[in-house]
Amino acid sequence: MKIVLLGATGMVGSRIAAEAVARGHEVVAVSRSGSAPVDSPRLTAAAGDAGSATEVAGLVEEADAVACALVPPRDGSDPCAPFAALYDAVLNGVRSAGVRRVVIVGGAGSLDVAPGTVLRDTPGFPDEVKPEADAHAALLATLRGVSDLEWTYVSPAALIAPGERTGTFRVGGDSLLTDAEGNSRISAEDYAVAFVDEIEKAAHPKARISVAY
Template identity: 40%
Template sequence: MNIALIGASGFIGSAILNEALSRHHQVTALVSRPEKITASTQLKVLATDVQNLAQLSAQLQGFDAVITAFSGHANGDVLAYYVSGIKNIIQAAKEAKAKRLLVVGGAGSLEVAPGLQVIDTPDFPEAYRASAEGARQALNLLREETNVDWTMLSPSAWIAPGQRTNQFRLGKDQLLIAADGKSHISVEDYAVAMINELEQPAHTRQRFTVGY
């Protein structure tokens, strides 16, 4: 497939990029700092600014799918920057008539009990609150969309570099807990789940999650 990947140089974005390339997809990486990625015959690199709607809309034309791993971590006001950016990404995908929009979500909006999301639990770390709230708002925005074929993939509570095992579980809106009592997934296996969804859509207009 011919894929546009926003945020391809980031923590999760780079794992998705590696997984997509390993499966021989053609990828255009849309990043704020193109010097961080080396182009190849299979990989095109474009400088982008998700806050520039007109530029982004033009850049998203003609792809089989758009994947966004955009985060607001590069800005002092993480929440406002992220929400503004994700709104532009959704709008640009619509204007470009993107066939699919796959979004990297957060674990904060997953439920640990009926009606209780991770972000609303007493022990939720303040350091992650802004990004978690941004991802929750992104999910709410997507759920209101009727003109975008979207999917959001939320990781488990802990996502970190590890192994590509291809052995994991999928869920919907509830936090997945492994047999060891932890909620975790490697960034490599997260990327596997994302590209699996790209290749074989199973969660159209839904959020789903992945964990051990």
């Protein structure tokens, strides 16, 4: 399978790249710098601007799937409009190239924790993270109106960080997954396993899934 990965050099993107090439997939790893996130003959690094629909269309041509590990701006400004514009360019570029399958690294803030309450609105949710959570929630709302692409939005647990690849985790839907102690966490490595599983199986088209221990 040929996978074009946008945002390939970040904490999550680099692990998705490593997981995909380890499974034998051909990966085109796209970032602004054009750096290679992993050393593999199956990976081709490419420089590109995901905010340009024209560039995206050229990069994803003939891809079997497009993976997006893009993040909102983290410069203190309101990220909602720039993030929406970024994904507008991505989706239009994908359409122009005739690719249908798009799998997106999402956020956890919009996961349900109780009827009518999402994680972002719970006590203790960091104020500094709320704008990014809002940007991701708006993206998910936009995706839910997209009918011409086979998209999947993959939310992590409340806590995602570098760790161990165990291959053991749970996959849920719109609700926050927690363990017996009420913790919600996933390693970036196991998140990548679940993400590449979804690319391969296309088990949840036009849906949000969540991943946690």
